[in-house]
Amino acid sequence: MELRKKVDYFLGRALAIIMGVMVVNVLWQVFTRFVVGTPSSFTDELARYLMIWVGVLGAAYISGRRMHVAIDLLPARLNKEGQIKLKIAINWIIMVFCFFAFVVGGLRLVYITFALGQYSPALQIPLGVVYSIIPISGILIIFYKLSDILNKQL
Template sequence: MENKLMIALHGGLACLNRYLARLLLFASGSLVLVMTGVVAAGVFWRYVLNDSLAWTEEVARYLMIWLACVGSVVALHRRDLVAIDILPDALTGSAGRALRVLIATICLLISGFLVYYGFLLALNAWGQLAASFKMPMFFVTIAVPFAGLGFALISVEHILGELTRSHETVTAEGEGEE
């Protein structure tokens, strides 16, 4: 019963994470397009019209922060982040699974740190305004706990995946011995 619940939780979380990853991939592309447009507008106004827009550099910087946070969640979901896989790939069986669970648990702890302290940072930044267009900096800094939440969801999925995979392997091995 317990194993079926873990398998169901893993399946549901994997489905949710796939949907969120697709949505965030679309958001990343949109952020790149908007950032490109903002930078192009800044260049056009500065060099063609000889009248620079004060807000373009600041907006591009804030879009880049959001792009890095959103894009890193997509990269973690796709397992495209830079990693040293020599040891996890070299270990087989339960030792390899245990190491992958440990790595995902460390990622989950770091995610909790990002969510908690990132949210405190965002709340603290509510009273601060962007220099050129007076937007609360909360909307920029909230990207950090947003990314942390995405990392946490993916880390829990990885942990559940390794735990259910190890149980399935043990069950399959046990069935063959009978």
């Protein structure tokens, strides 16, 4: 549980920092466009990439906090033991999905973009760096779901 608390703390702070950078970035974009008259060239692209990171990393954070949207129609009809078994099965399905879609698929995407040498147009950073959040988020979701099962926090 101590590791989970540290991961929660780090992830929450990282998301807050990313959101703060995104707010400053968008404010700078508005300032340069309407006050200076010449919009900054990198702010639109940076805001887009930061939004991707907040969305994907935020999904992992919310999954770990068990605050994600859930339909509880079926669990409400089951007894306590059935609810636990269903939640374990759902967590395993989530872990399998995250492994193949986020980790395996994300690593393939990162590898391909690095292999092809793709860079972002304005920031000139490798797109593999931008997409690397996908497998990281998948690993975090798997960690949280496995932690839920092992600690019986269902």
